[in-house]
Amino acid sequence: MGKVSFFDWVTLAVLALMVTSGGIALAFFPAERMSVTENRLLAEAPAFSVEALANGSYAAEWDTYATERFPGRSALRAVRATVELAAGKGEVNGVILGRDGSLLRRHTANLAVLEKNRRALARVEQQAATAGCPLTVAIAPRRIDACAAQLPAPYRTGREASLYAAVREALLTALLLSGFEEGEWFRTDHHWQAAGAYRAYVALAAELGYEAHALSTFTPQTVSESFLGTADAAAGIPGIVPDAITLLRYEGDEAFSVKMEGKSAPFAGLYDMERLQTRDGYGVFLGGNYGTLTVDLGEGDQRPTLLLVKDSFANALIPFLARHYRIVAVDPRYGRPDMNTLLAEADKALVLCGLQTLTESPFLAPLLR
Secondary structure (H helix, E strand, O other): OOOOOHHHHHHHHHHHHHHHHHHHHHHHOOOOOEEOOOOEEOOOOOOOOHHHHHHOHHHHHHHHHHHHHOOOHHHHHHHHHHHHHHOOOOEEOOEEEOOOOOEEEOOOOOHHHHHHHHHHHHHHHHHHHHHOOOEEEEEEOOHHHHOHHHOOOOOOOHHHHHHHHHHHHHOOOOEEOOOOOHHHEOOOOOOEOHHHHHHHHHHHHHHHOOOOOOHHHOEEEEEEEEEOOHHHHHHOOOOOOOEEEEEEEOOOHHHOEEEEOOEEOOOOOOEOHHHHHOOOHHHHEOOOOOOEEEEEOOOOOOOOEEEEEEOHHHHHOHHHHOOOOEEEEEOHHHOOOOHHHHHHHOOEEEEEEEHHHHHHOOOOHHHHO
16 A cells, blocks of 8 residues: 555545534534525424434435535525536526526426326316306416526427427316516516516406406506515525516505405505515515415405415416405415315306416315315
8 A cells, every 4th residue: 555645644634624624513503494595494403213214314314404504505505506607507406597697497397296286177177067156277387488588599498388288288278378578577586577467367357257457557566676586596596686576556455355364464455565574575465375365345345256276376466356356265285175165155266376386286186185
């Protein structure tokens, strides 16, 4: 065996120092569990058990904990993103940096998930027919499809076209919303802006049977210019220009009564301005997601009732629909609604969700139980 050189000793010493100091830092100064940047809880230190040690889950959980809670996580994520972009990768953690500096998040379609959601929708259609409640199903496109012009040259949209074909085949009666412009979407988030929700509101008028109010009857109100959404949280790319959040207000919208899970909202009208002070700026629309949400003009509201089965895309749409209906909204991800009762009590029903929700998450599965 050859003699170990001085350089080798220095290298070993540096590595040992890095491992030791990193372990000490992780033990005594871990990153905060709530990542404000990513808007999620990071991993907790795993509890030891002989069974977990034997099956390997204990080591795997420690690996996740060390990765997510290492001190300086936000700075390290920014460094990683910068290096990957500089290397010509063009995307970070499934988020593509667009031509205009906006972010377009990839989504992986799962046809088995789509089929489960299709079966749930078929059941809702049967229940609606039994209750004599007219039902409309509408699907919002993905930002990466609506804003495909911003994709860098190497990217192609053929897979997206085939995905739409699969959805069309599975959901022949669904309305696939289209015709959106880039400015109707957030640049750093997967949701549409209020302007995009307005376009959907106009498109749904013929389906639901109301006369859409003209855009001129709304007053734009910019309530934030520092919103960074879900795509930004996933990528961690430094220097991204934040979004502005602009609401489309109308006279009397502050008079609506909103209840979540049967309790009155802690804000007046349709907008939770406190959410603008958090990472979840999109939560300004009705305070975010809840299992059950009602929107009306109080006890004396005799207008027709619209049952809305939704994901978060509908949050920005409800302020427009509330001009025509009492709204009873349910999100199956946060509860198991009694659809037979709800449909029997409603005058019309609408299922509205994003394409990525429909093809990636079995969010309608609770309706099959």
